[in-house]
Amino acid sequence: MPAPEPTPPQSSLPATAAHFGAHVLSAAAARACDIKAAVGGPPCVPSVPAPPAVSVPPPPAVSAPPPPAASLPAPPAVSVLAPPLVSVPVPPPPDTPTLAATPIADLERILRPNGLGTAGLSLIPREQLPTPSEPSEATAGGKPIPGLYHHQVAEPDPVRVEEVSRRIKSWALDEVSLYPEEWAEQFDGFSVGRYMVGCHPDAPTIGHLMIATRLMVAENAVDDCYCEDHGGSPVGLGERLLLAHTALDPVYTTEEYQAPWAKSLHADAPRRAYRSAMSYFGQAASASQTDRYRHDMARLHLGYLAEAAWAQLDHVPEVWEYLAMRQFNNFRPCPTITDTVGGYELPADLHAQSAMQKVIALAGNATTIVNDLYSYTKELDAPGRHLNLPVVIAEREGLSDRDAYLKSVDVHNDLMHDFESNAAALAAEYPVPTVQRFLRGVAAWVDGNHHWHQTNTYRYSLPDFW
Template sequence: MPVPELPPPQSSLPEAVTRFGATVLGAVAARAHDTDAVGGPTGGRPLPGPPAGLSFGPPATAVPPTAVPPTALPPTALPPTAVPVTDAPGQGVGLERLLRGPHGLGTAGLRLTPREERPVTPAPREGRPIPGLYHHPVPEPDEARVDEVSRRIKAWALDEVSLYPEEWEEQFDGFSVGRYMVGCHPDAPTVDHLMLATRLMVAENAVDDCYCEDHGGSPIGLGERLLLAHTALDPLYTVREYQPEWADSLHADAPRRAYRSAMDYFVRAAGPSQADRLRHDMARLHLGYLAEASWAQQDQVPEVWEYLAMRQFNNFRPCPTITDTVGGYELPADLHARPDMQKVIALASNATTIVNDLYSYTKELDAPGRHLNLPVVIAEREGLSDQDAYLKSVEVHNELMHDFETEAAALAAACPVPAVQRFLRGVAAWVDGNHHWHQSNTYRYSLPDFW
C-alpha cells in the first residue's frame, strides 16, 4: 500500500514556516506516493523481521491511519484551537502573571487568554490539562493502530525479552505506551515503523525504573550499570577471549535484554547515521542520569540552572530525534548536525521533559524519598511556596515552547529543504503527542490542587 499522505500539523510553528509549508509538504507527499509502504524517500527497503534468535510470532497486518489530506502549516503562533486558560481565582502574583501570558517585545500574539473561536473541549478520558500551560490539542490517536501496537509491544516484552514479572503487568498496561507512540508519530507509514519507537521507549523506561528509580534502582553503582547497558546499543569490540562474556552479559537483566533487542530492530531499519545519532543521544541521556544520581547520593538540591542543564541531557531527546526513521525517511546527517537544528531539537526535548516534571509532580511527592523535579528545585532554591514554584515552572515550560517554535520557524526559513520541513513537523508532532499522553494518562498522573 502507498505511504499515507502527511497528516495536518499538530503544533503550529510561527508564520515563517508557512512560506514553505504548502509547496514542501506537497512535494514530500507526492514523493511518498512513488515509494512502497515502508521505504519512504530512503529507497523502499522493507523493514526487517526480528533479530536472529528471537521469537516473534506471526506478523500482524499493518493498520493504516485514517486518511487526512495534507495541509499547509497555519500562519499563527497560537492556533484558534489552542486550549484557553479557564477562569481561575487569583492566588498570588505567580498565578496572575501566568494567566496574563508572556510579556515583552514580540509576544503580543502569544496570548493564553480565551479567543473568540470555540475551544477544543477535551473528551472526559483526556484528563485535565494544566491551567496556563502552553500547548496544542491533538486528535485522539488512531484506535486500530493503538490496539495493534499495544498487542505487539506486550508480546515483545513478555515473549522476546522477559521484561517484567507478572506483578508489574498492571503498571505496564497503565503506561499506555501504544497510545503514547501512535500519538507522537502520526506520519509513521506502518505499525512496523511505530514499533521501532515503541520498543525503544519501553527499553528506556526499563533502564530508568530498574537502574535509577522505583523498581530496584539506586544511585549507588549506577555508572557501571549504565555503561554495561550502553554496550547493548553501542557494541563492544574486543579480543576474542572476552567477547563471549560480553555477549552473554547482554542477557543478564531485563534492561539489557530490552536495549539489545530494541536496538537490533532499529539498526536494521535505520541508516548508519540515524543509528549513530541515536547512540549519541542515549549517551547524553545516561550522562544526565549520572548527574541526578550524584545529587541523590550527596542529598543535594542543585541550583535551578544546574537542574535545567541536567534536564537537557536527562530528557526525551532520543525520542523526537528518531522521528525520521519512524516516518520512513532520513534527514541527512549534515542537516541534522546543523547548530540551528540541534538547538531546535534541544528546546523541544527540554520543553517536553518539563511537561513530565509538571504532570508527575504529585506522583513523585507520594513516592518514597525526595524526587527532584523543577517545581521542587525552584521552591528549595528560590524560597517560594510549592504553588508559586509550580506556577513558575509552568512559565519556564512556556518560554521553552515559544523559543522552540520561533527557532523552528527560523530554521525552516533558512533551510527550505523537504526533509528539514518534514523533520520539523515530526518533532512538533512529538511535542504535542507527548503532552497529550501526559494529560490523558490519568492512571499515572494527577494535578496538584493549586487553582
C-alpha cells in the same frame, strides 16, 4: 597600502543543498527504473545529471573591496508547528513484528515512496487526519494544566493503538522477558501504544511505530530498574549504565573476552530490552541515524548520572544547574528518531547544523518539563525526595510550592515559544523537504507527548493550585 580585508565567510548551505539535490535526483531516477521493472518494462540504468558545482570565489585583490557573501533567495514561509495533515491506511499486521520485505511489499514501497521529502509524491491516496477530537471515555478525566502552552491534537488512531499495544506486550513478555506478572498492571497503565501512535502521526506502517515503541519501553526499563521505581539506586549506577550502554554501542575486544560480554547482554531485563530494541532499530535505520541515536542515549545516561550524584550527596542544585541536567536527562532520543519512524532520513550534515541541534534540544527540554509538571504529585507521594523543576525552584528561590509550580509553568512556556520560533526560522533558512518534514515530526512529537501526559490519568493527577 590599506590592509587586506578577510574573505567573507562562505555559507555551508549551498553545498548542503547541492548535495541534497544530487541525492534526490539519484533517488528519483532509481525509483523510475524500479517502477518500469515493476510494471514489466525493460531494465534501465538510472541516469542523473551531475549536480551543479559549488565553488568558492577567489579572494579579492588587496586593493579591492571584498565581494558580498553568497546568499539564497528567501524561500516561501513554511509552517512547521503542526503535524502534516496526512495519514496512511494501516496495512493488515504481519504475523511477526519485523519489516522484512515481500514481493508485494516491495511493489507497495515503490508506489508509495517514503524517502527524502516525498510525502507529497505518493501514488496511493492519503486521507486527511481528523480534526482535534473529544477525549475518549478512558481519557476524559485528563485536564491540561491551567496556563500551560500547548496544542490540542486528535485522539490517536484506535486501530493502530490496539495493534501496537498488542505487539509491544508480546515483545516485552515473549522476546525479552521484561517484567514479572505482578508488574502487568503498571505496564498496561503506561499506555505506551497510545503514546507512540500519538507522537508519530506520519509513521507509514505499524512496523515503523514499533521501532519507537520498543525503544521507549527499553529506556523506561533502564530508568525504573536502574534508577528509580523497581529497585533502582544511585549507588553503582555508573557501572550498570555503562554495561547497558554496550547493548547500544557494541564492545569490540579480543576473542577470549567477546563471548562473556555478549552473554552479559542477556543478564537482566534492561539489557535484554536495549539489545533487542536496538537490533530492530538498526534494521530500519541508516548508519548515521543509528549513530545519532547512540549519541543521544549517551547524553541521556550522562544526565542520569548527574541526578544520581545529587541524590547521593542529598544536594539540591541551582535552578540553572537542574535545567542543564534536564537537557541531557530528557526525551531527546525520542523525537530525534522521528525520521526513521517516518520512513525517511534527515541527512547527517543537516541534522548536525547547530540551528537544528538547538531546535531538537529545546523540544527535548520543553517536553521534559511537561513530565516534571504532570508527575509532580506522583513524585511527592513516592518515598524520598524526587527532584523536579517545581521542587528545585521552591528550594533555591524560597517560593511556596504553589508559586514554584506556577513559575515552572512559565519556564515551560518560554521553552515552547523558543522551540517554535527557532523551528520556524530554521525552516525558512533551509528550504529542503526533509528539513521541513523533520521539523513537523519533532513538533508532532512535542504535541503528542503533552497529550499523553494530560490524558494518562492512571499515572498522573494535578495538584490543587488553582
